[in-house]
Amino acid sequence: MRNKILGIVTNTAEAAESWTLDVGDEGIHLILSEQEVAASDILGDRLSGQSLTLSMLAPSASLPSQLVSEAKAIILEVMPDDEASMRRLAALRAAHPALLVVAAVRNAEIPLVRALLRSGINDVLPLPLQASELTAILDHLRAEITAKGGQNVKTGQLVSIIKSVGGVGATTIATQAASLHARSVRQAGERVCLFDFDIQFGNAGTFLSITSPLTLADLLQGGNRVDRELLGSVTLETPTGLHVVTAPTEIMPLEAVNAEQVFRVVELAQRNFDTIYLDLPGNWTNWSMSLVARSEVIFLVCELTIASLRQARRQIALLRDQGIDPARIHVIANRVEKKLFRAIGLADAAAALDHPVNLSIANDFPLVSSALDQGVLIQELKARSRICKDMADIVDCAMQAVEARRQAEKG
Template sequence: MVGPEPGSHVASRILLISDATDDAVATALETPSHVVTRVADPEAAIGAEGEHEVIVIDLGGTYRDVIGACRLVRESADLANVPILALSQGDDIDERIGLLEAGVDDVMVRPFDPRELDARVEALVLRYQRSRGMGDQSTGAPVITVRDANQQRLIAVFSPKGGVGTTTVAVNVAVALAARTPDRVVIIDLDLQFGQVATHLNIPTRLTIADMARDDVSLRDPGVFQTYLDRHSSGLAVLSAPSNPDGAAVVSESAIGRILETAGRAFQTVVVDTGSVVDARSEAVLNKATDIVIVVTPEFPALKAVHAMRELLDLSADRLAETTFILNQIFAREILRSRDIEEALGTKIAMTIPHDAFVFLKSVNEGVPVVVGAPRSSAADQLNRLATRLSGIEATDAVADRRPKGLGALFGRG
């Protein structure tokens, strides 16, 4: 064990599980600001003494070995909530996604920059310390950081640039989750001026979020709240955006906070299409979210906007949400490589939605989400995997191909 120098500040406590033939990771971690306990395998990690704030897994076998180690660690009551950073031997996107779905909180690829490893470890330490601080003080229970299928979730889908597919992602994730847990998922359209959630679902709108904002009872009573919702055939409840831009004015930051609170009492999962405007209302959602999905496209204006947004998220002292960056490949040809995009953003892309112009155009025109209308497509597969990652609920055959007939409901919002 390597400890801090005398008189230094409180050090971060790291548990390193490593059988690597080199000491690159150990050397990078063994600094005056870290206390590192090194073991050779996950079995030894479970028996390691002391309280740890981050687990770093650096195993020389296949990525399946890393997944097995992660799952074994998660089965330990003492380590179940400690964030995990895994070192991957390759840059395969499917392997990285597999690690994240298995419960890893962050992934780095060998070879790595020691400064980046240190920064990522410290970010996980900070998140763990905040989660401990927000736990139930009477029981000492920390906030859950690993995906739990029974945990309530507030999923905010956002991008600081419009036209990148936030509504498509939000709608498909919400429908996929609703099919797995019918009547326990609601989607809220917070694109207050030109929200299109109802259009993407081909459902007529009876009442909107603007109507709800005017009704104080609906803002606090879950039963009355649900009377303002429309229903999709998947079992998804929908709170639509105002039918015209003027309705946005009545939806205040305070109303948004009360809507989210009441929605959380009525549903297990709340998905918010947060739009692309950074204001007090969208910040209210991002501050309360358990998960933030940032959608980006392979174009410089979008990358610049998302990079600035990421810096804003990093600077927040209160936000504890898991942030997932999604690349939406809107171009038929690869304009920018994934590695270049990650370098521009300064973070990893968790998942890529492949280009499929026909599937997405057909989906929007018919008002049938991709996960329903083209369930065997690559795009649907990625969207279902995203839903699994966000919820911890495995996909089943529950998404029935029950498509609304005709286009009449597309223009029924009024």
């Protein structure tokens, strides 16, 4: 059953303690508990013509990651004597420093208001909520959003690396390409990060010759404690300027990973880095598919063998079925023999996949093996090798996508 209230739509089929009212198109979210909604006078005709989203959540409930990622401003109920509620507010502020945040508080005395404002909260709104006060704060938030050009806070580009089958060299490509990307944009002040999301067999840290007592597991198990400071503690910076989050030291079951936590971690990374490379597991999960769907660039690594191409075709079909634009999918043919007569060529592969194959990497096992054993870039061992040019083409593809998105945002 769906009821129309003042231009606000309620879904009464859902649990009363967690539901959403009308999605406005201005990115302003109001989050209140059931008790505060009932105590307010915002229903009826008092907010006619206003555009906002009202989500009804308990004062200490986790905030939906999608809601936060889409928001330009959030008015959030806060209970000062509830530790979990205060942690939720602090985590929101820390993870999204450019987001407009208003704390809605009952009996907010001056010392508390001052403390909240000093902590970086943009404003404080008294509870129970009155329509006239809400209208005033909405007008103020709209002015702030307009002053910022209507843009949301910075969101770094996601680059996903997936594989047709295991052992095709996806992690090698991820570590080498991400390192080259980081080195090329370092002087411009841009930051690149690599997340090893292969939580069972991740090897990015090994290939880069780095180890850390803190890994991706600390972020996935951190709950609402995940903030910029924890992210900084987990990431390691390599000599190229690449920041790396290594895979867990212990094997984790794929089904044990909380999707909301994955999105929380990645969205935090997007606030802090310009480009994030995601080295994803070979087996699909709901969260890995969601990450790929959010990515600007998807690199699918395969080899020129019947088995690898057959699985790559299945992967492309799956991505298309999920509504992912095929133009975002870039096939990388790895370990290509540069011979005049090959059993399977790039044109053959493109025909077999029904998808372009514009990127390839030369087969130079001794050079690649030596670089991985030493934990260095291939470029540092043999800068003029064909494989270095091939890696540079992959980085150029990712960087062109970055520029294309920037131009689209300006337009």
